[in-house]
Amino acid sequence: MRLRCPSCGRIYSSLIPPKCSCGEPLDVTYDYESINTSRWGRREKGVWRYRELLPDVHEIISLHEGGTPLLHARFGDNLGLNVFIKDETRNPTGSFRDRLITVAVSYGLPHARNGFVVASNGNAAASLAAYAARAGREAYTIVPKLIEGSKLAQIVAFGAKVIRYGESVDEGISYAEGLAEGRDLYNVTPESNIVGLEGQKTIAFELWEELNPTHVVVPTGSGSNLYSIYKGFNELLRIGVIEEIPKLIAVQAERCSPIASEVLGVEPKAKPTRALALYVKDPFMKGLAVKAVEESGGTAVLVGEDELDLGEKLLAGEGVFAEYASSVVVPALMELADSGYFERDDRIALIVTSCGLKGMGAEGRERFTVGGTKLDILRLLSERSMYGYEIWEALEKALKYQAVYQHLRELESLGFIAESRREGRRVYYRLTERGRRFLEAFSLQRKGFKASLKS
Numbered sequence: 391m392r393l394r395c396p397s398c399g400r401i402y403s404s405l406i407p408p409k410c411s412c413g414e415p416l417d418v419t420y421d422y423e424s425i426n427t428s429r430w431g432r433r434e435k436g437v438w439r440y441r442e443l444l445p446d447v448h449e450i451i452s453l454h455e456g457g458t459p460l461l462h463a464r465f466g467d468n469l470g471l472n473v474f475i476k477d478e479t480r481n482p483t484g485s486f487r488d489r490l491i492t493v494a495v496s497y498g499l500p501h502a503r504n505g506f507v508v509a510s511n512g513n514a515a516a517s518l519a520a521y522a523a524r525a526g527r528e529a530y531t532i533v534p535k536l537i538e539g540s541k542l543a544q545i546v547a548f549g550a551k552v553i554r555y556g557e558s559v560d561e562g563i564s565y566a567e568g569l570a571e572g573r574d575l576y577n578v579t580p581e582s583n584i585v586g587l588e589g590q591k592t593i594a595f596e597l598w599e600e601l602n603p604t605h606v607v608v609p610t611g612s613g614s615n616l617y618s619i620y621k622g623f624n625e626l627l628r629i630g631v632i633e634e635i636p637k638l639i640a641v642q643a644e645r646c647s648p649i650a651s652e653v654l655g656v657e658p659k660a661k662p663t664r665a666l667a668l669y670v671k672d673p674f675m676k677g678l679a680v681k682a683v684e685e686s687g688g689t690a691v692l693v694g695e696d697e698l699d700l701g702e703k704l705l706a707g708e709g710v711f712a713e714y715a716s717s718v719v720v721p722a723l724m725e726l727a728d729s730g731y732f733e734r735d736d737r738i739a740l741i742v743t744s745c746g747l748k749g750m751g752a753e754g755r756e757r758f759t760v761g762g763t764k765l766d767i768l769r770l771l772s773e774r775s776m777y778g779y780e781i782w783e784a785l786e787k788a789l790k791y792q793a794v795y796q797h798l799r800e801l802e803s804l805g806f807i808a809e810s811r812r813e814g815r816r817v818y819y820r821l822t823e824r825g826r827r828f829l830e831a832f833s834l835q836r837k838g839f840k841a842s843l844k845s
């Protein structure tokens with residue numbers, strides 16, 4: 391594949407940045423007249439089934455990515471809607487990023503004698519680690535300081551090098567570009583090289599084959615998935631097999647909302663969210679993602695931190711364990727359904743991008759679940775065992791008594807506290823070993839943080 395800038399004529403062959411150095415956006419295109427989609431159905435399922443609409447490669451590095459199941463969501467029936475879950479957790483490393491990486495690694499292989507590099511907030515890094523291992527090449531992953539321990543474990547298990555840089559993924563992107571240049575690595579970061587997005591767009595092809603959806607609900611961090619899905623449907627439109635692009639719905643966390651806020655015309659936020667994979671403060675692809683939503687006639691939804699658990703539980707009730715960053719699609723669906731956004735015969739696809747096991751580990755979910763009040767409760771219980779009302783009084787906070795009980799229940803379900811004894815109606819709680827370790831680890835982390843501020 392050779393790509394020529396439509397404006398200045400500059401030719402790109404190994405890396406394809408989102409924009410030409412002249413400022414013109416670059417887009418990988420094909421000879422759409424010659425595409426015969428009836429061939430696809432005769433091939434094995436997966437990303438490479440659609441090879442006419444993928445870059446030419448000498449060798450395919452594959453772990454059988456794509457071809458993921460589309461499950462009927464029973465919670466949709468309760469809303470009177472036809473809802474389906476596109477279960478991307480079934481990809482080889484547990485996320486949709488395998489679609490990107492199989493294409494980027496296969497295409498980049500001749501340029502990656504010294505290895506590959508990616509800046510990622512976790513899933514693309516874990517995926518690159520696996521595919522580089524499969525290709526027998528080194529992988530360098532630039533990941534932010536806020537990353538789930540389980541994603542790190544996955545990256546390390548595949549033998550990739552880990553460089554922790556910046557608080558969110560934003561800072562890592564230019565670092566990866568520098569490293570790629572300095573060490574002659576092939577950079578698969580989508581913000582620097584859009585070739586892998588060609589793989590991600592195959593979600594759209596599969597959705598068309600299986601459902602021909604009217605609406606696609608997409609968890610949105612960097613915006614690259616949203617843009618890829620849009621590009622996929624746009625190509626189906628150009629080939630002439632669909633008449634209309636489904637409405638694309640961008641879902642972001644209220645706490646970090648650069649893309650959704652632009653669509654909705656509200657003030658954006660850029661704070662850390664428990665849906666860590668959606669923590670992208672200043673997405674490079676914001677413009678393309680917003681354009682994708684607007685040109686499809688779709689919309690955006692903001693999801694609160696307190697709705698993440700509900701999303702996770704409802705998906706789990708369907709047999710799908712999703713990370714928080716994917717679970718946002720469920721509260722988003724419910725909000726739109728409540729507001730009467732959908733018609734009865736719409737066909738709605740929820741993209742569940744990544745597996746819940748990835749959101750685990752001391753640095754991930756627990757740290758973000760256990761904040762302010764819960765920590766105070768743990769500290770109180772580390773002194774002595776106490777009962778609910780006593781804890782409520784000791785907290786001296788403008789907090790309802792019921793809220794304290796809710797915190798206690800959650801701490802108990804995390805295994806951080808346990809019932810120690812009962813006196814009449816009073817239930818006394820104590821800190822468990824696990825709770826003690828967590829509190830210690832947290833205090834150490836805080837000390838380390840303070841020390842690093844001083845130095």
Ligand SMILES: [Zn+2]
Nearest residue numbers: 395398410412
């Ligand atoms: Zn140009």
